[in-house]
Amino acid sequence: MLAEERRKKILEMIQREGRVIAKDLSDLFQMSIDSIRRDLTIMEEQGLLQKTYGGAILVSPKPKVRSLPQPEAKRYGEGAPHQNAISRIAASYIQSDDTVYIGGAGIQFGMLKYLPTDIPFTVITNSIKIAESIRRKENITAYLIGGKLRKAESAGSMIDILAIEMIRKFTLDISFLTGGGLTSTGISTATPEGAAFARTVAQSSRKNICLAPHEKVGHQMFVTSVPMDSIDLVITDSAAPAAVMKEMENKQIEIIYADEIETNRSVRNEMD
Known part of the structure; x- marks a missing residue:
């Protein structure tokens, strides 16, 4: 041929x-x-x-650097297989007695169905949706970061100066972070307020894990929230742009391709 x-x-x-x-x-x-x-x-x-x-x-058009959050029904839906794989791997990093931050993005919400149920740990969140979903789980101690309630079309999370001052009072074992875009320079988002809050979370945490489905990778949004040198681990999937991932590898960033792990696990189970 x-x-x-x-x-x-x-x-x-x-x-x-x-x-x-x-x-x-x-x-x-x-x-x-x-x-x-x-x-x-x-x-x-x-x-x-x-x-x-x-x-x-396929080549996809670059998103606008500022865009409104997706409708809640879509943002908090079942999630695509690659997104669920990322959420599952992320949740597996939680150990007994950890204190972790989980925000209100769809990929973070996806973690909830995979959270450990047999160990005690603490969740800090600025998302009303996340807080409502976990507050009755007996093994989880949960704290909701306060602040000004945002409009219904927002992501439903507190990110103002009150929220920033409150998150500064905590020390976290792990923060699960995400944004509208991820490049080799770091995570970026659509609003300065959201960027400032995420940056403060990262500064308060001993380990920062970035959840980055491929559709976010390679895109630079309006403002950088968390620089790459503050990120300890990137969890993405094998459809992430090769050029961007190579740039991260050159910076010695630890990267996990969640869908590959899921596939390998399925193959092993079939062989057993």
Whole structure:
């Protein structure tokens, strides 16, 4: 098969399925993964796709640097498989007697169904939604950060000066952080107030874990909230842009691809 014909088939697969996996393409075309990656690199240079850690996805338009939060029904829905994988891996880092911060973003809300039920720990949150969801769990001690109530179309979290002053009074074992964008320079978000609150949370925490589904990676929002040198671990998925992940690796950032762990776990279970 000629290279152009192969690349045409790859593009058709991406347009049909939304993404392709390099290993699957290697098996399909009976070629080395390195050869497939060269194809993907050429196609990326032609603007046909975006290379990811594990393969490639369609090129998506960059989001506006400032945008309103998604409607609550969508933000707090079931979550896509890759988002759930990130949330599950994140929750597994909570140990007995830890004090952790969980905010009100969808990927953080997704952690709730995976929180440990057999160990005691403490949750600090500035989200009314999170607080209401965990306040009856017997093994969790919960504190709600106070502040001015925001409009219904907001994310429903307190982020004003009162919230910032209150979070400063705590010391946290782990903070689970996220934002509208993540690049090799750090996490960014749509509002200065949200950025200031997230930065204060990070400064109050001994370990900062960034939850970064691929659709957030590579995008720079209005204002940087948490610089990369304050992040201890990034949990993402294999559809994250390869170039951005390479930049993070060059900075010695620890990265976990949650969907790969989930896949490997499923394979092991099938073999047992």
